[in-house]
Amino acid sequence: MTRVLIIGGGGMVGQKLAQRIAAHGLDGHDTCAITLFDMGFPPNGAPVATKITGTVTDGAAMMQLAKDRYDVIFHLASIVSGEAEADFAKGWYTNMLPTWTLLEALRGEHDASGGRYVPRFVFTSSIAVFGAPYPDKISDEFLSAPQTSYGAQKSCCEQMISDFARKGFIDGISIRLPTICVRPGKPNLAASGFFSGIIREPLNGMEAILPVPDTVRHWHASPRSAAKFLTEAATIDTKRLEGRRALNMPGLSCTIEEQIEALRRVAGQKAVDLIKPQPDETIMQIVAAWPRDFTPDRAAALGFQAEQEFDEIIQIYITDDLPNA
């Protein structure tokens, strides 16, 4: 029985991850006991897990999670990019310092166990660790020079996790997720929301705003891929990382125009007609600073795979999320 903790398990990706582990286990482990830690949980969410309500900013709660000595810890909890940008202190005190507190508590357990307790620690980082200007394709050796607080906080966590892992206190890996698309649920205020919205809303018979030109190129993976990346990161032989424990995940690079063409193929012109161009200078500026394409060779060599066509990303939404929309 593998004991799995998902910090941030109440969020969209956390829920997908819990469901995936409940259904398939973690490679090489027969069954998992799943615990979710978050500030709240969706009412119809994964019933397969123990739930602990709390916040990562509560140091005592982090200490307790460490004391519980889970075998695998997924750390997904953070406030989103927009909020971290609007509230500087909240961003650093939520997205960075609790990771330090947790790592220190895990080091304490490691020492208290005589070095036998070394949990697998999987951290969701983000392509936000990168900042413009970019090459056409971002290689695995491109620098982390974020232009948002969220990205800087993720980058600090990556460095801490790498060093705690190098010293053997945890067995850590940070995976830099592409923008997750199609996000299920209601539109939110994230600047990246429209990448999902222009697919999700039309599939639900609703209008969607497109605030940027359709020439914009971006880097996507489905929620299903995100959950799959996380379970794979939890079971990979980390020696194969050769000391570079922050990894660009694979994704699909496409333009908005290509997204729309895929929607036309999957759902017809009527769906496409629901997309309403409404240029927004602010969003255009934000999006202009985002990565467009990657060559994630290391992740590919390690067996990570994302969708190959945007049609597939749409189909995954239709299969996994549209019935509950």
Added chain:
Amino acid sequence: MTRVLIIGGGGMVGQKLAQRIAAHGLDGHDTCAITLFDMGFPPNGAPVATKITGTVTDGAAMMQLAKDRYDVIFHLASIVSGEAEADFAKGWYTNMLPTWTLLEALRGEHDASGGRYVPRFVFTSSIAVFGAPYPDKISDEFLSAPQTSYGAQKSCCEQMISDFARKGFIDGISIRLPTICVRPGKPNLAASGFFSGIIREPLNGMEAILPVPDTVRHWHASPRSAAKFLTEAATIDTKRLEGRRALNMPGLSCTIEEQIEALRRVAGQKAVDLIKPQPDETIMQIVAAWPRDFTPDRAAALGFQAEQEFDEIIQIYITDDLPNA
């Protein structure tokens, strides 16, 4: 009158920096009042400054330094690479967390002043933020994947400083210094010590151990250059950094053999004869993981310049430090 604080002002580079500022001021400022903060000071050190004895791990001391609202803050204080590697907790609690405490205190002063207080903040980072494997020459876009705790701590500080600066709480810049050579004074236990030792000891008529093959290539700058880089970083127009506030400094890439040839030209065969090869597997392994060469184009474009020949590095030691050796 520009009020300058040098945290870590009792160390070798801190003392050189204080002397340089006392002699030449900071570009564009007529005179400077210099305050040094450190755990101790050399008895014959720079008499040109106010001295505060304290440690960066004392949060109250960091708060007080922020309250004193210096115009320019140089942050040089850290324990060295070897010590940070041997004592994990001491490394993180000395090299990383106090920087966070100080930045937060400076943000408090910024807010309390209605945003008028925005000190120039110059941080000494290091080429230790890089980790093998390397390209032949490390470009300005190469990733920070350190293989030491010291490097991880420096990298975290860089990210924090960049983000605090991006938000306007400080006007920050991190400069990644080459290995400083020729270090004056006694031999120390740093793994990099021999790069200085094989020049310094023979010039003082003493034997020096060479623990690695003379084919080893490394990246050097003189103490004089280090002090010059710091004063230039204190006065540069940081808009020219275009948001990338961590900067690889220029240096001189040369092999040990080239170092020895330079010593022969400057001080003759008698000096060279004092170098005793004594291979040390441990040091060879450590040194094999170090950067060998860079293309620091951004720093060059901003006007930073290091020595062009190793002979010059030796002459600087002879001029600046040999008389007091």
